Amino acid sequence: MSWNGWLQIAAYFIVLTALSMPLGRFMARIFAGERNVLSSVLGPVERGLYRLAGVDAAREQHWTAYTLAMLLFNAAGFVLLYALLRVQHMLPLNPAGMAAVPPDLAFNTAVSFVTNTNWQNYGGESTLSYLTQMVGLTVQNFVSAATGIALALALVRGFARQSAQTVGNFWVDLVRATLYVLLPLSIVVALFLVWQGVPQNLGPYVDATTLEGAHQTLSQGPAASQIAIKQIGTNGGGFWNANSAVPYENPTPLSNFIEVLMILLIPAALTHTFGRMVGDPRQGWALYAAMAIVFLAGVAITYWAEGAGNPQLAALGLDPANMEGKEIRFGIANSSLWAVATTAASNGSVNAMHDSFTPLGGLVPLVMMQLGEIIYGGVGSGLYGMLLFVVVAMFVAGLMVGRTPEYLGKKIEAKEVKMAMIAILVLPLTMLGFMAVSSVAAFGLSSMQDAGPHGFSELMYLYTSSVGNNGSAFAGFTGNTPWYNTTGGLSMLIGRYFVIIPAMAIAGAVAAKKTVPPSPGTFPTHGPLFVGLLIGVILIVGGLTYFPALSLGPIAEHFAMQAGTLY
Amino acid sequence: MLKELRPALVLLLLLTALTGLAYPLAITGIAQAVFPAQANGSLIERGGKVVGSALIGQSFASDRYFHSRPSATVGADPADATKTVAQPYNAANSAGSNYGPTSKALIDRIGEDVARRKGENPGAAVPTNLVTTSGSGLDPDISPEAAEFQVPRVAKARGIQESTLRQLIAAHTEGRALGFLGEERVNVLQLNLALDAL
Numbered sequence: 122m123s124w125n126g127w128l129q130i131a132a133y134f135i136v137l138t139a140l141s142m143p144l145g146r147f148m149a150r151i152f153a154g155e156r157n158v159l160s161s162v163l164g165p166v167e168r169g170l171y172r173l174a175g176v177d178a179a180r181e182q183h184w185t186a187y188t189l190a191m192l193l194f195n196a197a198g199f200v201l202l203y204a205l206l207r208v209q210h211m212l213p214l215n216p217a218g219m220a221a222v223p224p225d226l227a228f229n230t231a232v233s234f235v236t237n238t239n240w241q242n243y244g245g246e247s248t249l250s251y252l253t254q255m256v257g258l259t260v261q262n263f264v265s266a267a268t269g270i271a272l273a274l275a276l277v278r279g280f281a282r283q284s285a286q287t288v289g290n291f292w293v294d295l296v297r298a299t300l301y302v303l304l305p306l307s308i309v310v311a312l313f314l315v316w317q318g319v320p321q322n323l324g325p326y327v328d329a330t331t332l333e334g335a336h337q338t339l340s341q342g343p344a345a346s347q348i349a350i351k352q353i354g355t356n357g358g359g360f361w362n363a364n365s366a367v368p369y370e371n372p373t374p375l376s377n378f379i380e381v382l383m384i385l386l387i388p389a390a391l392t393h394t395f396g397r398m399v400g401d402p403r404q405g406w407a408l409y410a411a412m413a414i415v416f417l418a419g420v421a422i423t424y425w426a427e428g429a430g431n432p433q434l435a436a437l438g439l440d441p442a443n444m445e446g447k448e449i450r451f452g453i454a455n456s457s458l459w460a461v462a463t464t465a466a467s468n469g470s471v472n473a474m475h476d477s478f479t480p481l482g483g484l485v486p487l488v489m490m491q492l493g494e495i496i497y498g499g500v501g502s503g504l505y506g507m508l509l510f511v512v513v514a515m516f517v518a519g520l521m522v523g524r525t526p527e528y529l530g531k532k533i534e535a536k537e538v539k540m541a542m543i544a545i546l547v548l549p550l551t552m553l554g555f556m557a558v559s560s561v562a563a564f565g566l567s568s569m570q571d572a573g574p575h576g577f578s579e580l581m582y583l584y585t586s587s588v589g590n591n592g593s594a595f596a597g598f599t600g601n602t603p604w605y606n607t608t609g610g611l612s613m614l615i616g617r618y619f620v621i622i623p624a625m626a627i628a629g630a631v632a633a634k635k636t637v638p639p640s641p642g643t644f645p646t647h648g649p650l651f652v653g654l655l656i657g658v659i660l661i662v663g664g665l666t667y668f669p670a671l672s673l674g675p676i677a678e679h680f681a682m683q684a685g686t687l688y
Numbered sequence: 689m690l691k692e693l694r695p696a697l698v699l700l701l702l703l704t705a706l707t708g709l710a711y712p713l714a715i716t717g718i719a720q721a722v723f724p725a726q727a728n729g730s731l732i733e734r735g736g737k738v739v740g741s742a743l744i745g746q747s748f749a750s751d752r753y754f755h756s757r758p759s760a761t762v763g764a765d766p767a768d769a770t771k772t773v774a775q776p777y778n779a780a781n782s783a784g785s786n787y788g789p790t791s792k793a794l795i796d797r798i799g800e801d802v803a804r805r806k807g808e809n810p811g812a813a814v815p816t817n818l819v820t821t822s823g824s825g826l827d828p829d830i831s832p833e834a835a836e837f838q839v840p841r842v843a844k845a846r847g848i849q850e851s852t853l854r855q856l857i858a859a860h861t862e863g864r865a866l867g868f869l870g871e872e873r874v875n876v877l878q879l880n881l882a883l884d885a886l
Contacts, residue, residue, distance in 0.1 A: 128868055165752075174698040178692035186692070193696040201700060247781050256708035263707040264700075292695045299703060304711065311715045318743050321719035321727045326780065329731070329738045331746045332753065332880055338780040340739050343731055345719065346712040366823030367745040368726075369729070374870025431789045434816060437802050445794065446784045447818040449757075449829040452871035473823045474784035477794075575788035596787030678790055687792040 122428035124455030130420055133378070133458060134413070136153055137385055144386065145393025145405070149198040149300045152274050152294065152394070154178075162302050170541050174221050181287035184629030186222040186621060189269060191289040195235050198261055203231040205257045206249075216325040217340070222248060229606040237269055237499055239351065239358030239469055239592035240609060242601040246340035246361050251323060258272070258358060259347045263307075266387075267298035269501030272621055273391060274398075276505045278630035280529045281399045282505040286377035288628050292311025302387070303354060311349035312617045313379055314415035315362035319345040320373035344369060352383035355499040357469030357592045365459075377451055377472060378395040384468045387616065388497040391504045399529050401406065403647035408507055411655045412491050415496045424457040426482035443482065446474030450657045457482065457637055464489035466508065467499030469592025476570075476595035480679035485580060490589040492663040493548060499590065502617075505624045511646075512627065514658040518644055527643060530636035537630055540623035547619040549666045552588045556581055556670070564604045570597035573688030574681060583609065588616035691788040700727065713845035738814065739878050745828040752843035753832070756839050756876045758801060760785035782824045808841040820886055829873035832861045848886070856882055 150157050171178050182190065206211075206227035222230065226242055233240040234257070243249060249258070250315035254357035278288045304505065315321050320341050327339040344360040349372055351358055365371035371380055389409065396405020430441030447456045456473035463470055464486035475483055489496055495506040503573050511528060516538045519526030526533040559565030560581055579598040585594055587609045594600065600609060681688075719727035732741040740746050745756045761783050764773030775781075787794035801819040815834040835857045843850045860879045864870050 125864075125868055132868070170699065170702055173702060174695040175693050178700075189695065190692045194700065197696050197700045201704070203741050218860060224851060244781060244783075255712045256704060260704045260708040261713060264703055292699060295699065296703075299707065307711070308715065312718060315715070315719040315723045315727050318726045318730050320729045321716050322729070323716060324728065326740075327731060327738060329739055329740045331882070332877070333746075333748060333750060335747065337740060337777065339729055339731070339744060339747060340780045343712045343716055345727075346715040350707075361782050361824075363824040363826075365786060366784065366827055367782045368745075368824065368826055369741075372730075375864040377863075377871055423787055432782050433789070433795045434798065437795075437799055439802065439814060439819065440816045441800075442816060443789065443799075445787065445789075446822065446823045447820075448822050448827050449800070449817055449873045450726065450870050451833055452690045455870065471823070474786055476786040477784060479789050570786060571788045571791050573790060575790055577776060578788070595785070595786070595788075597788070644694075678788070682790050688790055 122424060123454070126424060126428070126452070128422065129454050130458050132277070133382065134417065134670030136411075137389055140382075140386060141389035141409075144390035146397060147393040148302060148390060149397035158302070159301055159305060167296055167300055170480040171292070174292065176292040177288070178293050180291065181290050182274065182614050183286055184288050184625050184632070187291045188625045189286055191272065191621070192618075194264070194270065194291075194295070198264060199688065200236045202261055203227050205253055206230060209250045209253045210534060211369050212250065212252050214252035214255070217250070219248060219250045221235070225603045225606040226601060228680055232357065232496050232610040232613050233592060234258055234356070235265055235614045237265035237354070237356060237467065237502065238587065238590040238613045239356045240587060240600070240613065241358055241362070241364070241592065241594065242606060242609075245359055251342050254347055255343055255574070256362060259350060260433075262347065262350040262356040262358070262538055263299050264295065264355050266303055266350070266356060266500045267295050270298040270387070270391070271497055271501065272624065273504040273561050276508055276624055276628040277395050277398045279632040280531060282632050283634065285632045288632055303350065306351040306353050310353060310379060310383060311345045311615070314348055318369070319348060319376065321345040321371055322407045326470060335386045348380070349383075351470060352380045352468070353387065355384065355388065355466045355468040357463065357468060363474075365470050366474065366667055369449075371472055374450055374455070375524055375622070377455055377459070381455070382459050382474070383461055384462045384466050384470070385497045387500045388466050388503040391501065395504060401647065404529065407647045407652055408511075412496050412654070415492070415560050415656060415659070416461065419461045419465065419496070420458055421576040423461050423485045424454055425479075426479045427453045427457050431605070433481060433685065433687070436685075443477070443479050443493060443574070448473065454640045460486050463490060463593055464591060465494070465496035465498070467494040467502060467573045467590045467592075469586065470615035471593050475582070475593060475598060480675040480682055483578065484675040485674065486593070487578070487585055487671065488663065488667070490585045491589050492659055493545065494589050494591060495659070495675060502590065502620070506620065509541040509544050509620070509624060509627070509657050510662075511655060511660070511673075512537050513545065514655045516643070517658055524642060528646060529639060531631045531634050532637065534593075538624045544545035544620040544623040545662060548588050548616060551612050551615045551640070552584045553670060555584050555612060559604075564602070568599040568602055568605060571688060574674050574678040575688065579680060581674050582669045584612055585614035585643045590616050732881070734881065739881075742780050742875065742878060743828055745826050746877050748876065751841055753759045753883065754835055754842060754876055755817055755818075757827050757830060758819065758821045759825040760821040777826060779826055784823045784825060785821045797831050805837070809837055812837055828875050828877060830876055832872055832874055833856060835874045837877065842883070846883075852886070856886075
């Protein structure tokens with residue numbers, strides 16, 4: 122740990138907060154359909170897309186129609202991507218001659234990109250053609266992120282409206298999120314990354330002869346354009362196997378700063394969009410504050426744990442700071458910051474190997490995902506996930522004072538609480554259920570690289586990351602087996618759609634309600650008391666659910682490491 | 689349901705064309721025109737032949753060169769393509785060791801490397817980054833201390849003054865971006881190219 126490390130973390134947080142405000146306001150304008158600086162260029166494109174697709178932009182949808190449209194679009198995207206993976210060997214732009222992707226891996230990969238997870242059971246440079254990376258993965262990086270934003274907008278509209286039957290038009294939200302937010306930001310970031318050294322070409326892999334005469338194959342490709350959106354859209358699937366640890370994917374401290382900034386930028390900005398849409402920016406700030414407090418606490422713990430490092434190294438006469446699995450140009454501080462940001466959001470890209478983190482340094486990313494990835498969270502999914510916790514927090518507050526809870530003037534009643542609880546409980550049920558089977562069955566145990574509690578942590582990380590639609594991994598674990606490809610794929614589907622559908626049901630239910638004016642007995646939801654209550658509910662729900670499993674993994678390993686036990 | 693099917697299919701195809709073809713190809717075009725060196729992999733040529741990339745590390749074993757960090761990448765076994773063997777700095781298959789902190793294999797490996805490194809510079813403390821693998825297995829850099837540590841060995845193998853090597857390292861040490869971002873580092877390939885050019 123050093124002052125310079127803390128300075129980098131502080132600079133990150135300040136820039137993130139400062140940029141989230143104008144972007145949040147900008148998005149509020151866009152999704153209300155107001156004219157903006159990009160309208161003169163993109164307006165005709167937007168209208169052209171509606172005309173060809175037969176979309177009436179002025180016609181809004183009931184929550185069921187909105188959800189159905191989203192599901193159809195995702196299903197079509199899945200089919201297209203699966204097909205592309207299976208036939209890539211017969212298509213152009215495949216200079217390295219990649220073969221067809223096997224069915225179970227293609228299923229896992231297609232599900233993971235459509236659900237915004239981007240789990241990597243494949244290694245980009247050794248499995249995928251350029252065409253697959255572009256037309257398959259890059260496209261889903263855009264539209265799965267746009268889908269998340271659209272769903273968050275629908276839920277926010279539910280709270281913002283009264284006695285309404287509709288929550289917006291999915292096609293319009295999808296197109297606007299892609300055209301006005303994701304695409305312009307990606308173009309700027311992609312060109313910045315090329316300037317810093319990220320390749321962007323369609324040429325073959327380059328054969329180099331090293332100074333000592335060995336052969337080195339330098340894999341190439343249209344990388345910058347994909348890496349930009351994988352960060353911006355909280356997707357996270359790397360162009361290369363080792364993701365943003367690879368110097369081609371993340372060449373300099375500057376590229377690193379921008380990439381890690383992009384992980385949280387849109388999720389952070391959406392809290393302000395929310396505040397604007399409900400007509401009270403302080404409501405957005407309250408959510409932002411709750412997220413920021415948990416995030417900064419997580420970064421501090423991981424940075425401290427990685428800096429304190431591994432006592433076994435001190436025993437060998439080395440500086441114990443944990444550099445295994447980390448790159449020199451980033452160092453401990455940037456690796457810790459990234460690990461927490463990527464799991465707080467549902468990004469899942471990495472610039473260091475989480476599997477090699479110290480037990481407590483790796484515990485924080487696990488917990489961040491287990492809280493539901495709502496600490497900023499995925500683009501869109503973080504906001505609607507957080508609003509589910511708000512519903513539960515207000516319910517708890519209502520119980521304490523014996524009064525029907527309200528949020529933003531909407532009465533929170535049995536239906537909303539039930540839906541929120543389904544969404545919150547289905548995650549641990551899936552995660553812990555599959556973990557339990559895998560930790561006793563031979564086909565599950567054979568994938569562990571490390572023995573002892575660390576092996577258990579690897580297994581926990583896999584299902585946590587899949588259910589949470591994160592996509593990062595304790596990568597020593599062999600996830601590319603039929604059992605894990607299949608159950609991991611199912612976990613991603615459950616983790617995405619069993620949260621989305623209840624969230625949309627809440628959107629429909631609250632939209633139809635009248636807004637009641639605040640009375641002296643109304644619990645204000647923009648002050649520190651609310652922020653504290655919200656954080657408390659998040660930590661208690663997450664803590665109580667996962668603590669037993671965590672104590673068998675990272676916590677046990679922490680004590681083993683301190684005692685000098687090796688496995 | 690049928691009413692929503694047309695926009696689902698049409699928008700998927702149109703957005704695929706826009707974000708999957710137009711966007712990456714436009715970025716490729718601009719990148720090739722404005723930043724051709726970076727866009728094509730920051731390749732380094734010597735005598736007309738590509739010797740590597742400024743961004744991708746290489747394996748160095750000779751005493752005459754500064755060494756990179758250990759690398760955990762693997763490659764296909766030349767004797768049996770169904771198996772993999774250790775192949776440090778295999779740029780077509782980036783990977784870290786993924787060993788956890790209580791892994792015996794990790795501590796054994798580090799212990800062996802420390803013993804070997806101590807032999808080349810008995811008086812000095814071994815820098816941690818010289819005995820730990822990077823996340824990508826392709827880290828092009830070492831810390832300035834790790835370069836410093838190797839000076840006696842390289843000076844002896846090449847028969848040149850240690851002070852000359854120290855100047856070379858200082859000239860190839862890259863500071864933090866904007867004065868505070870990232871860490872100080874030395875690009876091993878570029879340092880070794882400069883060494884050969886002496």
